[in-house]
Amino acid sequence: MHAVAEYEKVKNIIPPIEWPVFAPLIERINTLKAEKNAVILGHNYMTPEIFHCVADITGDSLALARSAARTTADVIVMAGVHFMAETAKLLNPSKTVLIPDTGAGCTLAESITAADVRALKARYPGVPVVTYVNTSAEVKAESDICCTSGNAAEIVESLRVPRVIMVPDEYLALNTARRVRTEIIPWRGRCVVHERFTAEDVRALRATTPGLTVLAHPECSPDVIAESDYAGSTAGMSEFVARERPPKVVLLTECSMSDNVAAEYPDLEFVRPCNLCPFMKKIELSNILAALEHGCHEVVIDPAIAARARVSVERMLAGWRP
Numbered sequence: 077m078h079a080v081a082e083y084e085k086v087k088n089i090i091p092p093i094e095w096p097v098f099a100p101l102i103e104r105i106n107t108l109k110a111e112k113n114a115v116i117l118g119h120n121y122m123t124p125e126i127f128h129c130v131a132d133i134t135g136d137s138l139a140l141a142r143s144a145a146r147t148t149a150d151v152i153v154m155a156g157v158h159f160m161a162e163t164a165k166l167l168n169p170s171k172t173v174l175i176p177d178t179g180a181g182c183t184l185a186e187s188i189t190a191a192d193v194r195a196l197k198a199r200y201p202g203v204p205v206v207t208y209v210n211t212s213a214e215v216k217a218e219s220d221i222c223c224t225s226g227n228a229a230e231i232v233e234s235l236r237v238p239r240v241i242m243v244p245d246e247y248l249a250l251n252t253a254r255r256v257r258t259e260i261i262p263w264r265g266r267c268v269v270h271e272r273f274t275a276e277d278v279r280a281l282r283a284t285t286p287g288l289t290v291l292a293h294p295e296c297s298p299d300v301i302a303e304s305d306y307a308g309s310t311a312g313m314s315e316f317v318a319r320e321r322p323p324k325v326v327l328l329t330e331c332s333m334s335d336n337v338a339a340e341y342p343d344l345e346f347v348r349p350c351n352l353c354p355f356m357k358k359i360e361l362s363n364i365l366a367a368l369e370h371g372c373h374e375v376v377i378d379p380a381i382a383a384r385a386r387v388s389v390e391r392m393l394a395g396w397r398p
């Protein structure tokens with residue numbers, strides 16, 4: 077598709093003066109994708125020129141994992157962070173999976189190691205480990221089943237056990253515990269973006285913008301969730317906006333999410349208290365193009381670890397019960 081047509085999708089959010097910087101990169105990327113039978117998976121936190129103009133499949137971690145499991149492309153470029161690329165590789169061991177910047181990490185993924193999970197299992201024998209997808213393949217390999225912020229409560233309840241260990245996001249674990257009857261043993265990981273929102277922030281936003289609808293990601297603290305009108309994954313927030321059309325809305329999550337949703341709803345007022353994810357922002361059009369041109373950086377996982385980690389991801393996708 078010609079870059080002029082692409083601009084139609086983002087004209088509400090990208091000023092015309094900025095477009096000449098993006099247009100040639102977008103054209104080159106979209107041409108190379110076709111030549112190499114490549115697909116770009118774009119997380120909701122990508123900037124609008126990536127999300128709307130070069131990503132073939134967009135969504136939250138769960139949607140990207142499902143799409144990765146179905147793709148017929150030879151090459152998958154992950155416009156997201158490293159654990160997402162690893163998840164795509166786990167589900168597509170024979171395909172080439174590329175991450176445009178190896179520094180695209182995640183504070184949650186870095187908060188726990190495989191040894192930490194083994195120690196938890198030793199401390200709580202027989203208690204299943206539910207692991208947020210925001211983790212390394214090594215941690216997934218030690219886990220019983222994965223979850224995302226969109227399905228955490230359903231996954232916990234599906235296990236039909238009195239207690240689970242949920243790692244690594246403490247806030248997701250505490251927020252999930254409020255929705256289920258299962259006892260949840262949390263870990264102490266935090267997301268650098270969502271932990272910064274406070275309940276006081278929400279009250280101040282409501283005071284300055286009467287009639288504001290507040291949507292919050294479950295990686296925010298339980299205090300923030302209690303002050304919000306809705307809590308859900310990035311996909312859940314998008315669906316809420318599409319369904320309810322709140323005239324004034326704030327999304328308590330990463331900045332680009334608001335930009336991407338706002339591009340589709342120019343009639344709604346988006347209040348934007350901006351918290352950027354420094355890891356997501358490492359992915360740019362220039363390094364996506366370099367990934368396609370040079371095949372960098374290929375995600376490689378030790379086959380023995382991958383085999384065990386794959387089980388926990390596939391159980392999530394299949395609705396497994398112990």
Ligand code: SF4
Nearest residue numbers: 182183267268269353
């Ligand atoms: S927004 Fe938070 S959870 Fe998502 S990649 Fe960034 S640090 Fe990790």
